[in-house]
Amino acid sequence: MNLYTPVAVLAAIGAAFAIGSVAMSLVLGPSHYNRAKSAAYECGIEPVEPGAAPSRFPMRYYLTAMLFIVFDIEIIFVYPWAVSFHSLGLFALAEMALFTFTVFVAYAYVWRRGGLNWD
Numbered sequence: 750m751n752l753y754t755p756v757a758v759l760a761a762i763g764a765a766f767a768i769g770s771v772a773m774s775l776v777l778g779p780s781h782y783n784r785a786k787s788a789a790y791e792c793g794i795e796p797v798e799p800g801a802a803p804s805r806f807p808m809r810y811y812l813t814a815m816l817f818i819v820f821d822i823e824i825i826f827v828y829p830w831a832v833s834f835h836s837l838g839l840f841a842l843a844e845m846a847l848f849t850f851t852v853f854v855a856y857a858y859v860w861r862r863g864g865l866n867w868d
Contacts, residue, residue, distance in 0.1 A: 812864030816856065823852045 830837070830845050859865065 809864040812859045816859045819855050
């Protein structure tokens with residue numbers, strides 16, 4: 750049990766900080782609300798009426814999101830490979846080069862489709 754004591758203490762400190770922050774914001778924060786505060790926040794886009802048909806988002810939003818996910822996945826695979834690079838050998842280098850090439854093909858596709866242009 751002595752091995753887990755520092756982990757338990759750190760978890761308790763984190764929980765106390767989170768609970769204390771929420772409690773302090775409730776006590777010290779402003780308590781008056783207006784119509785703008787009560788409205789749903791939609792990233793600067795005007796809210797749509799409940800019965801209206803939603804408008805379509807431009808394709809570049811989805812392309813940028815997919816590009817972000819692809820590069821996040823690449824980092825997840827590249828980091829452990831970089832840590833144990835010396836013990837893996839030439840085969841792992843070739844596989845990582847192939848993987849990186851496929852990621853850059855996705856990047857080139859998004860670039861060509863205009864997903865990186867924010868006009």
